[in-house]
Amino acid sequence: MTTDKTAPHGAVLPEAPPEGERPLVELRGAGKSYGTVRALHGVDLAVHAGQVTCVLGDNGAGKSTLIKIISGLHQHTEGEFLVDGAPVRFTGPREALDRGIAAVYQDLATVPLMPVWRNFFLGSELTKGPWPVRRLDIARMKRTADEELRALGIVLDDLEQPVGTLSGGQRQCVAIARAVHFGARVLILDEPTAALGVKQSGVVLKYIAAARDRGLGVVLITHNPHHAYLVGDHFSVLRLGTSELSAARSEVSLEELTHHMAGGAELAALKHELAQVRGVDVEELPDAADVADAAPAPGEGNG
Missing domain, CATH: 3.40.50.300 (P-loop containing nucleotide triphosphate hydrolases)
Structure with missing residues (x-):
């Protein structure tokens, strides 16, 4: 029978894994x-x-x-x-x-x-x-x-x-x-x-x-x-x-x-805040997914 252990920070941890699987x-x-x-x-x-x-x-x-x-x-x-x-x-x-x-x-x-x-x-x-x-x-x-x-x-x-x-x-x-x-x-x-x-x-x-x-x-x-x-x-x-x-x-x-x-969650929150500002058309702003797609490929910008 195995028992769980509680870590000092409150998380419930399972019994220690076999040595071969241990980090x-x-x-x-x-x-x-x-x-x-x-x-x-x-x-x-x-x-x-x-x-x-x-x-x-x-x-x-x-x-x-x-x-x-x-x-x-x-x-x-x-x-x-x-x-x-x-x-x-x-x-x-x-x-x-x-x-x-x-x-x-x-x-x-x-x-x-x-x-x-x-x-x-x-x-x-x-x-x-x-x-x-x-x-x-x-x-x-x-x-x-x-x-x-x-x-x-x-x-x-x-x-x-x-x-x-x-x-x-x-x-x-x-x-x-x-x-x-x-x-x-x-x-x-x-x-x-x-x-x-x-x-x-x-x-x-x-x-x-x-x-x-x-x-x-x-x-x-x-x-x-x-x-x-x-x-x-x-x-x-x-x-x-x-x-x-x-x-x-x-x-x-x-x-x-x-x-x-790319900070997708932060970009989404920023877009929501900008929607409250008069004169800013948030529909023209890129979505977080668009920002992610626009991220440079490996090596780009190393010039």
Whole structure:
């Protein structure tokens, strides 16, 4: 006989699922306040192995705060944060890394003038020889970097080339492969396609799918619903620090996702208010669905 449990924030939760179905990372009613400012409130999110969970939202929606909680930069001030089903409260990013949670930010934490293999092992260099005259094991680092990159389908002709000479998409992929090699089970990607064109965005999305196929739980932070829908398995839309939508891929269409991202509910309310103003013909204003249909396709406007 199974029994339900009640979470601290009042939600009734079913009995814990079998370990194979348990989320790698889960937020239950999580929130974060900075003094009197409530940046995040009542957010539920589950990241499963072998799935891409997309978190979408406009500027100021709370995406950055969510990343910081999961990656250990900040602690949540309400709700629960669970890793492998156990409540946690990280005191820093190192604790999150030790639990297999890695974040790849937009700056990628790379040194442009250093070779690809040096950036791959930056801060975790392999050495050989007796102490105190140990030296860098360059051959093993090059071989390992090449193997890990190829495992994700990334083939570079010269690992000696400065990482700054790679395209934006290739640099993103090097950062993803590096995180996977160093034990990431949950990979958080912060707007990986924000500054990329159509072709390079496609390259990055392909390697995100490859990471998912290797069994990682991927959290894709983006403001582009088209990119999210290409690889996403579950979608969570944030607005002003709260969840506006949480749905599996089978439960939401691209049009509905774009509608939420375009602020369809707010546009409808605005149109209703404008109808009360003399001299404004609201019949000439576009509907929220029209605004969603007019949203730019991936890569448009990157110029």
